Amino acid sequence: MSDAPLQGRVALVTGGAAGIGFALASGLGRRGAAVVIADLQGAEDAAARLRAEGLQAQGIGGDVTSEEAVSAMVGAAEHDFGGLDILVNNAGIYASLTPKPFDELNLAEWRRVLDVNVIGTFLCCRGVLPAMQRRGGGRIVNISSGVAFKGNPYMAHYVASKGAVVSLTRALATEMGRHAVLVNSVAPGFTLSENVLRNPMLVAGVKEPSLRNRVLGRDMVPDDLVGAVCFFAGPDAAFITGQTLVVDGGAYYH
Numbered sequence: 001m002s003d004a005p006l007q008g009r010v011a012l013v014t015g016g017a018a019g020i021g022f023a024l025a026s027g028l029g030r031r032g033a034a035v036v037i038a039d040l041q042g043a044e045d046a047a048a049r050l051r052a053e054g055l056q057a058q059g060i061g062g063d064v065t066s067e068e069a070v071s072a073m074v075g076a077a078e079h080d081f082g083g084l085d086i087l088v089n090n091a092g093i094y095a096s097l098t099p100k101p102f103d104e105l106n107l108a109e110w111r112r113v114l115d116v117n118v119i120g121t122f123l124c125c126r127g128v129l130p131a132m133q134r135r136g137g138g139r140i141v142n143i144s145s146g147v148a149f150k151g152n153p154y155m156a157h158y159v160a161s162k163g164a165v166v167s168l169t170r171a172l173a174t175e176m177g178r179h180a181v182l183v184n185s186v187a188p189g190f191t192l193s194e195n196v197l198r199n200p201m202l203v204a205g206v207k208e209p210s211l212r213n214r215v216l217g218r219d220m221v222p223d224d225l226v227g228a229v230c231f232f233a234g235p236d237a238a239f240i241t242g243q244t245l246v247v248d249g250g251a252y253y254h
């Protein structure tokens with residue numbers, strides 16, 4: 001296999017300035033893709049870190065819940081790198097959540113999580129379609145979560161949002177096949193991203209149980225997700241669409 005299976009491809013990674021998104025942007029870049037990192041903050045600094053490693057990268061600030069911002073992200077890819085082939089919908093609200101019983105979650109919390117995790121994913125998928133059609137096809141990888149299958153407690157809005165991402169992946173795969181746009185999803189287990197490590201309630205409540213329930217008995221880190229996402233983005237997945245791959249060290253068998 002080529003060391004650079006994504007050479008000549010252009011990838012947009014939302015929420016790519018830190019944590020899992022940054023690891024994915026870096027992994028795509030190391031496999032040859034030019035990468036546009038989009039995030040609420042820190043996107044340009046993150047892209048500069050990749051450029052310092054000799055990778056092709058640009059950063060753009062923007063909110064995935066804004067149609068104008070999504071259109072600017074796609075425009076940046078086409079302007080700076082000549083097109084867009086790969087979208088990784090990684091932006092999401094997770095690391096900042098405070099675990100709570102479902103009847104203590106208020107409407108504003110539900111709406112915010114669904115807005116970013118589901119509607120943001122939809123807007124990005126819709127936003128990239130014309131650019132991917134101009135390239136004759138493309139790949140979309142949506143970041144869901146293992147919680148969608150396990151129904152973890154104390155974050156019902158988040159669990160529901162990530163279940164929606166799995167279902168959206170299937171519906172979009174069906175509709176977008178005729179455009180040669182393949183849509184798949186990766187569902188991570190509990191991952192020690194830098195933002196998760198800044199949330200003591202999440203670490204205290206989820207780290208130990210996750211480790212106990214995982215057959216590969218170690219903590220999961222952002223780099224553990226790079227192979228699966230790059231696989232879906234690359235030539236070896238050319239006949240795979242509508243699928244969700246759980247990457248969690250063997251906690252849930254999907």
Ligand SMILES: NC(=O)c1ccc[n+]([C@@H]2O[C@H](COP(=O)([O-])OP(=O)(O)OC[C@H]3O[C@@H](n4cnc5c(N)ncnc54)[C@H](O)[C@@H]3O)[C@@H](O)[C@H]2O)c1
Pocket residue numbers: 014015016017018019020021038039040041062063064065089090091092093094095096116120143144145146187188189190191192193194195196
């Ligand atoms: N860390 C985990 O245990 C875990 C497990 C399963 C799934 N996930 C998913 O992986 C993804 C990344 O998670 P993470 O752990 O790196 O932490 P995170 O929640 O800090 O990462 C999200 C990134 O998205 C950005 N972002 C948030 N809202 C945005 C918006 N409206 N527009 C643009 N960017 C926005 C943030 O600035 C951040 O860089 C999320 O979708 C999360 O739900 C994480």
